[in-house]
Amino acid sequence: MTSPIETVMRTAPVIPVLVIDDVASAAPIAAALVAGGLPVLEVTLRTPVALDVIREMAAVDGAIVGAGTVLNPAQLDQALDAGAQFIVSPGLTDPLARAAIDRQAAFLPGIANASDIMRGLDLGLDRFKFFPAESSGGIRALRALSGPFGDVRFCPTGGITPATAGEWLDEEAVLCVGGSWLVKAGMDMDGITKNAQRAAQLRR
Numbered sequence: 609m610t611s612p613i614e615t616v617m618r619t620a621p622v623i624p625v626l627v628i629d630d631v632a633s634a635a636p637i638a639a640a641l642v643a644g645g646l647p648v649l650e651v652t653l654r655t656p657v658a659l660d661v662i663r664e665m666a667a668v669d670g671a672i673v674g675a676g677t678v679l680n681p682a683q684l685d686q687a688l689d690a691g692a693q694f695i696v697s698p699g700l701t702d703p704l705a706r707a708a709i710d711r712q713a714a715f716l717p718g719i720a721n722a723s724d725i726m727r728g729l730d731l732g733l734d735r736f737k738f739f740p741a742e743s744s745g746g747i748r749a750l751r752a753l754s755g756p757f758g759d760v761r762f763c764p765t766g767g768i769t770p771a772t773a774g775e776w777l778d779e780e781a782v783l784c785v786g787g788s789w790l791v792k793a794g795m796d797m798d799g800i801t802k803n804a805q806r807a808a809q810l811r812r
């Protein structure tokens with residue numbers, strides 16, 4: 609059976625990683641990304657308004673909104689209460705993983721090495737964010753990890769660019785990639801939609 613997080617990972621080739629400071633921009637940005645063909649959105653809990661941003665974006669037609677930078681069970685619960693449909697963490701801790709499993713949340717924890725993956729497998733998890741992807745060894749590291757862990761699938765994130773995303777997506781172990789390049793401060797909505805359109809065409 610396809611797990612809820614795998615369904616999210618297979619929905620679009622690229623997950624925009626969003627750091628939004630201004631709640632008023634949330635719905636227009638989400639709509640611009642959805643219009644460009646990227647409905648899966650990761651709102652990082654890096655700004656004080658992130659939970660409000662999740663609420664606003666979750667109300668946008670077609671958007672599948674998750675929370676990123678979720679570090680502990682308290683943040684997990686806040687994000688789920690705000691309407692997050694999936695939960696992303698830069699790492700993997702027992703308390704967070706157990707809480708995510710307990711809440712039946714679609715959960716994408718970060719891993720960077722074999723030991724992280726093994727802890728995840730022990731908890732029953734086999735879909736991971738590979739973070740930080742480029743500085744942890746890039747595609748060569750991912751291929752090496754896929755040897756012993758052939759059934760594990762990844763969303764590499766961290767250092768991925770429009771120029772390299774396609775190479776990552778060519779890897780069998782990669783279901784999608786994450787990146788912050790789609791939305792940067794000062795971009796207008798047309799620019800965001802164009803970025804999304806280019807990224808959406810990267811599907812294998």
Ligand SMILES: O=C(O)C(=O)C[C@H](O)[C@H](O)COP(=O)(O)O
Nearest residue numbers: 652676677698765766767787788
């Ligand atoms: O805050 C978090 O927990 C994260 O999710 C980290 C982000 O995924 C990366 O910072 C995105 O990496 P870039 O695309 O290289 O900017």
